[in-house]
Amino acid sequence: MKSKGIAIIGGRVIDPSQDIDRLATVLIKGDKIEEITAKPLAKAPDGYDVVDAADQVVTPGFIDVHTHLREPGEEHKETIETGTAAAARGGFTTICAMPNTDPVQDNANVIAAVLKLASDFAAVRVLPIGAVTLGRRGKQLADMAELANAGVIGFSDDGDPVTDPNLMRQALLYASGLGLPIMNHPQEPALTRGAQMNEGPIANRLGLTGWPNEAESSMVARDVELVALTGGRLHECHISARESIHAIRRAKERGLNVTAEVTPHHLTLTDTWVLGEHGEDSGGVGATAYDTSTKVNPPLRTQEDVDAVIAALADGTIDLIATDHAPHAQTDKICTYQEAANGIANLETAFASVLSLHHSDALSLPVLIERMTAAPGRFLSAATGGTELGILKAGSGADVTIFDPDVEWTVDPSEMATLGKHTPLAGTSLKGRVTTTIFGGTVVWDGTAVASIG
Amino acid sequence: MAKRSTAAAMAAAERNPAAPSQTEAGNGVASARPGLWTEGRRHLLDLDDMSRPEIEEILRSADGMKEVLSRNVRKTPALRGKTIITLFFENSTRTRVSFEQAGKVLGADVINVTASSSSVSKGESLLNTIKTLESMQIDVLVMRHPHSGAPYFVANHIDAAVVNAGDGTHAHPTQALLDLFTIESHLGGIAGKKVAIIGDILYSRVARSNLWGLKAMGADVTVYGPPTLMPPELRNNPDIATLAGSMEEAVDQADVVMMLRIQKERQSAGHLPSMREYSSQYGLNAKRLKLAKPGALVMHPGPMNEGIEISSDVAHGAQAVIEDQVANGVAVRMAVLYTHAARASVAR
Numbered sequence: 001m002k003s004k005g006i007a008i009i010g011g012r013v014i015d016p017s018q019d020i021d022r023l024a025t026v027l028i029k030g031d032k033i034e035e036i037t038a039k040p041l042a043k044a045p046d047g048y049d050v051v052d053a054a055d056q057v058v059t060p061g062f063i064d065v066h067t068h069l070r071e072p073g074e075e076h077k078e079t080i081e082t083g084t085a086a087a088a089r090g091g092f093t094t095i096c097a098m099p100n101t102d103p104v105q106d107n108a109n110v111i112a113a114v115l116k117l118a119s120d121f122a123a124v125r126v127l128p129i130g131a132v133t134l135g136r137r138g139k140q141l142a143d144m145a146e147l148a149n150a151g152v153i154g155f156s157d158d159g160d161p162v163t164d165p166n167l168m169r170q171a172l173l174y175a176s177g178l179g180l181p182i183m184n185h186p187q188e189p190a191l192t193r194g195a196q197m198n199e200g201p202i203a204n205r206l207g208l209t210g211w212p213n214e215a216e217s218s219m220v221a222r223d224v225e226l227v228a229l230t231g232g233r234l235h236e237c238h239i240s241a242r243e244s245i246h247a248i249r250r251a252k253e254r255g256l257n258v259t260a261e262v263t264p265h266h267l268t269l270t271d272t273w274v275l276g277e278h279g280e281d282s283g284g285v286g287a288t289a290y291d292t293s294t295k296v297n298p299p300l301r302t303q304e305d306v307d308a309v310i311a312a313l314a315d316g317t318i319d320l321i322a323t324d325h326a327p328h329a330q331t332d333k334i335c336t337y338q339e340a341a342n343g344i345a346n347l348e349t350a351f352a353s354v355l356s357l358h359h360s361d362a363l364s365l366p367v368l369i370e371r372m373t374a375a376p377g378r379f380l381s382a383a384t385g386g387t388e389l390g391i392l393k394a395g396s397g398a399d400v401t402i403f404d405p406d407v408e409w410t411v412d413p414s415e416m417a418t419l420g421k422h423t424p425l426a427g428t429s430l431k432g433r434v435t436t437t438i439f440g441g442t443v444v445w446d447g448t449a450v451a452s453i454g
Numbered sequence: 455m456a457k458r459s460t461a462a463a464m465a466a467a468e469r470n471p472a473a474p475s476q477t478e479a480g481n482g483v484a485s486a487r488p489g490l491w492t493e494g495r496r497h498l499l500d501l502d503d504m505s506r507p508e509i510e511e512i513l514r515s516a517d518g519m520k521e522v523l524s525r526n527v528r529k530t531p532a533l534r535g536k537t538i539i540t541l542f543f544e545n546s547t548r549t550r551v552s553f554e555q556a557g558k559v560l561g562a563d564v565i566n567v568t569a570s571s572s573s574v575s576k577g578e579s580l581l582n583t584i585k586t587l588e589s590m591q592i593d594v595l596v597m598r599h600p601h602s603g604a605p606y607f608v609a610n611h612i613d614a615a616v617v618n619a620g621d622g623t624h625a626h627p628t629q630a631l632l633d634l635f636t637i638e639s640h641l642g643g644i645a646g647k648k649v650a651i652i653g654d655i656l657y658s659r660v661a662r663s664n665l666w667g668l669k670a671m672g673a674d675v676t677v678y679g680p681p682t683l684m685p686p687e688l689r690n691n692p693d694i695a696t697l698a699g700s701m702e703e704a705v706d707q708a709d710v711v712m713m714l715r716i717q718k719e720r721q722s723a724g725h726l727p728s729m730r731e732y733s734s735q736y737g738l739n740a741k742r743l744k745l746a747k748p749g750a751l752v753m754h755p756g757p758m759n760e761g762i763e764i765s766s767d768v769a770h771g772a773q774a775v776i777e778d779q780v781a782n783g784v785a786v787r788m789a790v791l792y793t794h795a796a797r798a799s800v801a802r
Contacts, residue, residue, distance in 0.1 A: 193723075196602075204685040205502075207602035207624025207659060285502055287610060290603030334581055336601035338622070 005029040006438065007044035011053025011402060015060055015392040016370035017377065026058055028398040031441035035394050051436055051443075053402050059369050060390045061093025061124075061399030061439060062351065063376035066158070066183070066237060066261060066322035068343070069095075069126070071117060072110070073102025078327040078419050080114070081121035086325070086347040086418035088444040091434035093399035094125040094380075094389055095347075099136070100159045106131035106142040108150035115151060123444045124437075125399075127153045127380065132162050132171050132182060139164075141171060148178045153383035156183035158237055159297075161219055163189055168223065172232025179382045181235040181259070184223055186244065187298065191215035196337055198271040198299040206274065206285065208337060211299045213241030220244040224251040227258055235379070236260040238324050240298040242308035249317045259379055261322035262309045264350040265424075267357060271300045273424050274337075292333045292340035293422045296326070310362050313371060320375040321368075323350045327420025345420030349411055351403065353425065355432035358405070365405070398441040405432045496797045497609045497616040498790055500625035501666040509670055513635050515789035516782070522559065523785055533562035536795045539587050540596040541567045542619070543604075548756055548780065549619050549629075553596045556787035562593075562795065580604070581611055588612050593795045597621075615798035617790060623657045629755050630663035632786040634671060636779050637710055640751055645672030650704045650746075651695075652736060653714030653763055654683040654725075660755045661714055665694055678704035679714075679736060682725040701735065701742055708746040712753040713738050713764045729762050739765040743773065751775050 008026040013036060015021075025041040027034040027048065044050045064087065070078035080097075087095045097114060099105030105114060111128050118126035130147035134140045136157040144155060155175055162168040162184055171182050192215045197203050199210025220236055224247050227234045236248065239260050251258040273279040274295075276288025294300055312318040326343025333340050346353070351372070357363040377390025388396050408431050413421035437445035501509065522530055538557040540550050550566060557564035569583065580599075587595065594615045597605050602622030609616040620626045638644050649668055655661045655677050668675050677688055678698040688697050698704035705711055716736075720726050743752065752764075752774040760766045768774065 201685070201687045204656065204687065205662075207622050207662065209623075285500060285606070287606065290606050336580065336599070336604045336607050338601040338603075339580075 003049050004045070004047035005034060005049070006051060006398075006441070006443075007041070007048035008051045008053050008058050008400065008402065009041055009044055011056045011058035013058045013392065014366055014369050015373070016366050017060070017374035017391040018393060020392070021366055026392065026400060028400070028438065028441050031398055033392055033394055033396050033398050036392055051402065053436075056402050056404050056435060057365070058400060058402050060373040060377070060392050061401045061437065062091045062372045063094040063380065063390050064092050064323045064325070064347070064350075065096045065153075065320065065376050065379055066324050067095040067097055067347070068100065068324070068326045069097045070101065070327060072113060076329050076419070079121070080117045080126060081123075082417055082419050083325070083327070083347070084118070084122040084124045084126060086345075086416060088123040088437045088439065089417055089434065090347040090349070091351050091401035091403060091437050091445075092124060092347065093401065093437060093439040094127060094376075096127045096129050096153055096380075098156060098158045099129050099131040100157075104131050104136050105129065105152075106134050106136070106147075108143070108146045111147060111150040111152060124439045127151070127383070129153060129158075129183065130155050132157045133167065136160055138162060138167065141167070141174060144171075144174055145178060148180055152180070153380055154181040154183045154235065156185065156237065158183065158185045161185045161187050161189070165222060165226065169226050169230055172226055172234060173230040176230060176232040179233070181233040181379075183235040183237055184219070185237050186216045186219040186223065188215045188219050191218070195299075197274050197295070198301050200271065200302065202271050202274060206289065208274075213243050213301065213305065216241045216298055217243035217247060221247040224248070224256065224258060227251065227256045228254065231257075233257040234259070238263050238266065238298055238322070239309060239312070239318055240266045240301050240305060242305045245308055245312045245317055248312070252317065259319040260317070261320050262313055262318045263322060263324045264346055264353045265296060265300060265344055266298070266309055267306065267313065267321070268353050269294070269300050269424060270303050270306055273300055278424070278428055290337040291424060292335065292337055293344065293424045293426065295337060295340045295342055296324075296344050297342035310357060314363055314367060319371070320379060321350070321354055321371045322376070323347055325350070325418070325420075327418050328422060330421060333422045343420070343422075344424065345413075345416070345418045345422055347418060348416045349423060349425050349430065351434055352409075352430035352432050355405060356430070359431055398438060400436075400438040401434055402436040403432060403434045407431070407433050409433055496794065497605070497618075498627055498794055499605055499609065499616065499618045501627050501630055501663050501670065502625075504666070504670055506670045506672070509631070509634065509667060512631055512786070512789050512793065513638060515793065516631075516635050516785045519785040519788035519792075520782070522788070528559050529561065530559065531561040532792055533557065533560040533795050536562040536593040537591060538562045538564045538594045538596060538791060538795070539567055539592050540564065540619070541569065541584070541587065541598075543569050543599045544620070546598060546620070549598065549783075552780070552783040553617075553619060553787050553791070556784050556791055559784070560788055560792055562791070580608070584608050584612055588614055593798045594791055613798070615794035617794055620659055622659065623662075624659055625663045626659040626755075627663050627667075628783070628787055628790055629660050630667040631790070632779055632783040633664055633712070633753060633755070634667050635782050635786050636753065636775055637751065639782070640775060640778075641709060644668065646674060647709040648674045648676060648707060649710040649712060650676045650678065650698070650708040651712045651714065652678045652701070652704055652738065654716055654720060655679050655688065655714070656683045656685055657717070657720070658714045664712065669694060676704050676708070680726060680732070683720065702745055705738070705742050705745045708750050710751045710753060711738060711743065711746055715755065715757065716759060716763050733762050737763055737765065738768055740767055740771070743768055749773065753779060756780070
């Protein structure tokens with residue numbers, strides 16, 4: 001008998017976009033949500049495939065607005081196929097691809113190529129981000145209207161900031177006509193020359209050049225003023241410094257169109273992890289110090305900063321969680337700290353690591369899920385038009401993530417789908433894991449295998 | 455202070471070259487540092503986790519080595535059949551020659567490899583370089599690298615003992631040990647002595663390792679330098695050092711004045727207005743040295759910028775022990791190579 005659809009039974013359904021948090025059955029028909037039942041069904045309706053979600057949580061598919069997929073050009077680091085497989089395992093049904101590929105996603109042809117690769121090989125939805133400037137060189141604006149028509153959801157030179165304040169002003173103004181955000185990577189380059197890790201006692205102890213918080217916060221403050229000047233729409237990537245939060249909070253109080261994101265690692269790890277031993281500072285500089293898997297841009301900060309970004313995420317000053325998944329070749333990390341590439345491959349650990357904020361009562365489960373579903377869904381709504389993302393309601397796309405909040409597991413990079421095997425969490429234990437990911441009505445991760453939708 | 459006969463230990467080692475040194479016993483932090491501490495401290499990467507007894511062992515061993523160096527025939531077979539490679543990614547005649555002589559006096563085969571970090575610009579290549587060297591059955595790898603932490607990376611990938619001969623702006627443990635040895639041999643002890651370290655503390659691997667070593671030995675350390683070259687945490691951290699407010703205050707009643715080399719590139723990077731101003735504010739001259747205790751030692755790790763951080767008359771004056779530092783470097787490095795070659799063999 002042909003399947004009528006999928007019935008997810010027994011789970012606690014949390015959809016913050018509709019204030020839903022109750023036991024319910026989710027029925028999927030084709031590529032759409034058919035119904036969220038008012039009362040949980042004891043058994044699935046006849047003809048439906050059953051997904052048993054007892055003791056698990058059912059949410060809209062996670063959305064990541066900041067992913068590096070490396071294709072085209074650096075397929076030895078990641079491909080759209082491997083990156084989206086990793087996304088599916090991590091519970092993400094929509095990911096936004098940063099344009100620092102080779103060639104750069106700075107024209108409609110490259111965007112078309114990325115979308116074609118995605119339709120052929122991606123396990124989940126890939127939404128491209130266009131470059132702000134040609135070649136990400138920070139000199140001349142890319143053809144932003146053409147990029148918008150080709151389907152980008154915003155503009156970013158991520159990896160590098162838009163350093164020139166005048167060019168940033170023009171970019172904000174120009175993009176405002178398109179309704180799309182400039183997603184800036186806030187890093188004042190003159191304050192980070194040669195910088196390797198967070199500035200402070202640990203950097204000084206390790207003899208690594210420090211990277212001050214103010215390299216970030218000074219550019220965030222500049223960007224906010226340029227939004228006031230232009231009426232543009234600004235999104236600040238990967239906020240790591242507590243000083244940046246003041247500027248974002250004030251911007252929101254002024255009614256400026258400013259959003260911000262924070263990564264799982266800046267919510268959970270500190271610069272003591274550079275000392276090795278998974279952040280335990282046991283005195284001397286141990287054999288595991290200079291752990292290159294901890295090298296990331298912006299760098300891991302102090303506990304004070306971690307506490308501040310958690311509080312800002314809780315109160316909405318920081319709108320959403322984004323992974324900044326940044327896969328690299330192993331040779332880019334098996335080297336000295338100074339030589340190592342910046343970035344953590346984290347699509348498959350992202351949710352479990354931020355779930356620790358729920359386990360520690362820093363964030364409620366609905367708020368945490370809101371920051372990974374409804375909030376990024378709102379962020380994308382100008383670009384996706386009629387397609388609502390991050391919501392579970394009759395007629396919306398059947399993008400669903402199911403997780404067991406309490407199962408404990410050990411991070412083993414060799415088991416990850418991403419080609420980037422570098423994570424400071426290797427060998428550590430996490431609590432909570434995505435068990436099923438459904439994208440457009442198709443199960444793309446069921447805990448054992450990824451089904452390509454190609 | 456208990457003195458142990460290094461000569462006797464060496465004689466025992468000559469009978470049984472694989473015998474571990476006695477120093478690996480009784481190390482209180484052994485369990486805290488797996489990897490570095492397996493079979494005693496196999497690698498010498500920094501002094502930051504070294505206890506006072508452990509440092510004293512090396513200094514006593516260096517006493518014996520100094521005696522060997524004073525003999526007519528400066529040769530002992532203690533490390534006969536051992537291979538030491540000095541792998542330098544930065545130029546340094548003084549340190550490399552010091553290690554080479556130390557190894558040769560002990561009878562080891564010493565192979566010098568110089569590599570520019572530009573030709574080995576990627577980590578995989580550094581890894582391959584050391585794997586290639588290791589396949590030649592080396593016992594000790596003496597390594598200098600412009601990147602902080604490079605010897606830690608190497609130590610995780612090699613069975614030989616790694617001796618850090620300077621890594622970036624991080625550490626230079628044998629320089630600190632030879633400085634401790636020099637202070638002790640001139641002043642009869644280190645504990646309670648006022649040691650002023652002056653100059654570019656932020657980027658100095660010599661200062662960093664000396665801070666750890668002097669702290670372990672109970673010295674009373676004062677630091678002074680331009681605010682742009684001072685780690686902020688030293689402003690209020692008497693546990694590690696006292697931050698002086700002026701050159702005069704730093705030198706006042708000091709037993710030891712340790713001057714650091716100022717790198718010219720600090721000026722172009724905006725840390726300093728001019729070398730002229732640096733000299734006037736942070737340089738050691740005869741007038742300032744008079745504020746120190748009579749007979750206070752003047753030290754410098756070399757190479758010196760005479761006329762900038764130190765005036766020529768002071769650098770070559772009666773209180774300067776700068777050439778002693780160089781001579782003591784050989785004895786201290788003999789002690790280090792002797793100890794670590796034995797431990798590398800044990801680790802296998």
